[in-house]
Amino acid sequence: MLDQGIITELRAIAPGCVYPDEPMAKHTSFGLGGPADVYVQPLDEGSLKECAAFLKDAGVAIKILGRGTNLLVRSGGIEGAVLSTEQALSTLRADGGVVTVGSGIPLSGLLSFCAESGLTGLEPLAGIPGSVGGAAVMNAGSYDVWFADHLESVVVFEPGEGSVQVAGSELDASYRRMGIPEGHVVERVVLTLAEESPTTVAARLQEIIERKWRTQPVGMRSAGCVFRNFPDKAAWALIDSVGLVGARIGGAVVSDVHANFILNDRGATPEDVEELITLIRERVSDHTGRDLETEVEIVGRRAH
Numbered sequence: 154m155l156d157q158g159i160i161t162e163l164r165a166i167a168p169g170c171v172y173p174d175e176p177m178a179k180h181t182s183f184g185l186g187g188p189a190d191v192y193v194q195p196l197d198e199g200s201l202k203e204c205a206a207f208l209k210d211a212g213v214a215i216k217i218l219g220r221g222t223n224l225l226v227r228s229g230g231i232e233g234a235v236l237s238t239e240q241a242l243s244t245l246r247a248d249g250g251v252v253t254v255g256s257g258i259p260l261s262g263l264l265s266f267c268a269e270s271g272l273t274g275l276e277p278l279a280g281i282p283g284s285v286g287g288a289a290v291m292n293a294g295s296y297d298v299w300f301a302d303h304l305e306s307v308v309v310f311e312p313g314e315g316s317v318q319v320a321g322s323e324l325d326a327s328y329r330r331m332g333i334p335e336g337h338v339v340e341r342v343v344l345t346l347a348e349e350s351p352t353t354v355a356a357r358l359q360e361i362i363e364r365k366w367r368t369q370p371v372g373m374r375s376a377g378c379v380f381r382n383f384p385d386k387a388a389w390a391l392i393d394s395v396g397l398v399g400a401r402i403g404g405a406v407v408s409d410v411h412a413n414f415i416l417n418d419r420g421a422t423p424e425d426v427e428e429l430i431t432l433i434r435e436r437v438s439d440h441t442g443r444d445l446e447t448e449v450e451i452v453g454r455r456a457h
């Protein structure tokens with residue numbers, strides 16, 4: 154529970170954008186999660202930075218939110234403030250093959266822009282929901298293409314501090330990790346892409362999206378792949394091999410289309426999903442000796 158003075162101050166900085174006790178279920182692709190003490194969705198970059206600086210000074214924990222497509226928020230909700238980039242960091246421009254894009258823009262919006270502008274390279278990322286900021290932090294990837302592959306630089310700031318531009322080559326990017334230090338907010342990224350005919354880029358995007366419709370439970374409530382793959386073994390194959398396809402705890406179920414997806418089916422709770430994650434990890438460890446690590450980030454207070 155936050156002091157009323159904090160809420161009042163936030164409302165003075167970002168009028169109409171401050172929501173105390175906001176259910177995170179409304180802001181995650183799982184459709185799950187208890188309330189954030191306060192959810193703030195500033196409308197412009199200046200007020201987002203001012204909110205972040207104020208919260209830091211006041212000693213309030215800050216969780217940056219893109220589109221909440223890689224998060225499992227527990228029923229007890231998030232302590233402190235959730236700060237959304239969705240409206241505030243939404244610039245997008247191209248200069249030849251160099252694209253500068255705000256972190257709050259949806260990845261799908263960036264991909265459509267690239268298709269219209271005839272810029273190629275990111276098409277394999279089609280179908281990944283979430284924001285550009287989330288894709289940057291997570292080094293989102295699919296079909297052997299990673300966000301880092303095209304990253305020229307990233308502009309970040311720490312609450313209360315000025316912005317810093319970091320070259321992609323200075324980051325220690327790896328599988329699902331960009332190496333952006335904890336506590337840094339991604340403001341925008343600069344990507345280098347090759348030129349190509351818009352029709353060809355659009356056709357590739359469509360092909361990838363259709364492939365994902367065939368191989369993933371698209372349209373169901375999930376956070377994508379729950380576990381990280383091993384270099385020599387996909388997590389879905391391990392889950393399949395121990396007979397857990399279709400396994401269910403409460404309303405949480407292992408997808409029968411892609412076994413690394415857990416679905417919020419029939420009113421799951423975050424605890425149902427977390428228990429199913431534990432069951433999968435234990436069963437896979439007992440039967441194969443492999444310890445699965447979660448790719449989905451589990452955050453928040455446990456229900457009391």
Ligand SMILES: Cc1cc2nc3c(=O)[nH]c(=O)nc-3n(C[C@H](O)[C@H](O)[C@H](O)COP(=O)(O)OP(=O)(O)OC[C@H]3O[C@@H](n4cnc5c(N)ncnc54)[C@H](O)[C@@H]3O)c2cc1C
Binds near residue numbers: 223281337
């Ligand atoms: C159906 C489905 C399919 C998916 N397929 C894939 C896939 O093929 N490949 C893949 O890699 N992922 C996939 N995902 C997972 C997810 O979409 C990606 O990880 C995505 O990049 C997360 O973006 P987001 O904006 O939703 O991040 P969020 O879930 O909002 O946040 C993720 C993390 O990034 C941090 N963050 C977000 N924005 C910023 C910022 N501007 N500055 C600092 N920190 C920030 C958050 O604090 C959090 O720690 C899938 C998810 C779903 C639901």
